[in-house]
Every structure is written in C-alpha cells, then in structure tokens.
Amino acid sequence: MAASNLVHVAYTTAEAREQILEDVAVAVDHLALAAACLGEAYEHLHGASADRLEENLYRPVQGAYGRTRRTYVQFAERVGLPAETFEPASAGVGSQGVRLFIDRAVSASADAGRALAELQDSMLPIEAGDPELRTALAEIREVVDGVPGRAREFMRVLGR
Template sequence: MAYTTAVARRELLDAIAVAIDAIADALASLGLAYEQLDDAHADDLEELLFRPVQRAYGRAKRTHAQFAERHELPGREFATPNPRAPSIGVKGLIESAVEAVGRAENELVALQDSLMPIEVGDAQLRAGLSEVRELIGGLSGRARLCADVRTLKRTDRSSRRR
C-alpha cells in the first residue's frame, strides 16, 4: 500500500508540474506584452492579468514544493520558459497567455476530478490548488478588458514607426 501511495503522490506532483509549466508560459507571454505597451496600458495589463498569474505561479510552486517536502518526495526546479516571439503583437501574446492558463486550468480540473488530491493529497495541497484555480479563473474575461483591439493597435510599441 505504501508503494502505491508514493507512486500516486509522484503522479500528483507531476500533474501539478504540468500546470505550473503552463502558468510559466503565460507569465512569459504577459511579460513580453507588458514591454510593448505604453505605461497606462501596461499598468492595466499588470493589474488585470500579470499579477494574478504571477501569484498563481508562486502559489502553485509553493504548493508543489511543500507537498513534496511533507511527504519526503523529490522536489523540482521550474525553468523559465522561452517566450514566443514578440512579433505576434500584444493581442497575440495575450491570447497565448490565455491559452496557456487554460491548459493549466484544464490540468488542475482533471487532477481534482481524479480525486487524487483527496486520496493521496492533504488539506494544504487541496487549499493550494483551490487558490491557484481561483487566481487564474476568469482570466479570459479579464484579458478581453486588456485586449481591446483598437486600444492595443494605438499603443502597441511594435506597431509604431521608430
């Protein structure tokens, strides 16, 4: 029984890691989008999208590390992803971030539906996963507020002549 619990816990950590990697992809895209906007629109993007995703990323990594430590399992270092080319523009970068967050959310939903967090997880893990989902939930709606095409076309630094 202990062997299967240990294996299941490793699988649980692997699934969380997939979600963390997707959130990291979103952060990279949002970081590039931020750099291409004027200050006012960059501040909006930071408040509505970047900060919640950044907090979700930190919380997910902390949840992963603490669960691994509590159950004496190996942790994992998460590499910074290579962001997409900025040539896709702000709108494309935001869409890429929304898609990446969607992948993360789907992974967490599937994980929670599998009941693994209940069967081999613990209360702290479940609370951490819930917080991550809360932070990234509704991101596509918030992205629509940032991705007003007319606004982005006027403020996208990559579309300005130098």
C-alpha cells in the first residue's frame, strides 16, 4: 500500500510542476506583449520622452520578461520537464498611438502579475517548486506590480 502512495505523490508532484510551468508561461506571454507595446511606443517618441519611457517602463518590463523566461527554462531543467519555446509578441498596428500602446502594456503587465499572484496563492511553488522558483516569482512580481504607477507618472509628464 505504501508503494502506491509514493507513486501517487510523485505523479501529483509532476502534475503540479507542469501546472507551474503552464502558469509561468502565461506570465511570459503577457510580459512579451507588454514589452512589444512599450517598444512600439518608444518608436513613436523622441528625445527626453523616449528616454524616460525606456528607463522607467521598457527596461523594467523587458527585464521582468527576460527573468520570467529564464525562471521558466531553469525550473523546467531542474525538474526534468521539457521547456516551451516562446515566440515574440506583436504590439499591433503602429498607428494606434503612444497612449494606447502604454495602456496595452500596463494591462498586459497587470495580467502577468495576476497570473503570478494566482500561482503563488495556489501554494504550488511551495508544494512542488523550489526556493529558486519562489524567489524569482517574488522578484518578478515586485517589478510587474510597479508598472501601473510608473506608467501613470510617465503619462502625467508626457509632452511637457
């Protein structure tokens, strides 16, 4: 009887790890869209506004995107599961304007934050993850959760 319990636990752990990877992949996709939108917004700006967007929004989101991808790949390697490859996201038509691109980036970042929060709240990272995963998720969320405030500040001074 004990042997069947061990098999069941191992299967449950494997399933939980697959779910962790699926949830992190959702966040990767949202952050890819956010980074693409901010990149497109940057292309429509010039001078100081472009520099502020890059420093205050693009770099943090791009960093969170890269960190989330690395977290995904490294966790998959540590637990012996195959890692998905991610395609670049499209920001959409360039004529949408800076404000719309920034709004879309904020929305996509918020979606990524929600996906990570739900994953953390599920307790899967504690039950089937590892310390590296938990640390990375917390650090990524800290960056992502700051995006709306940085975007509001950027939009407040845009064009001044």
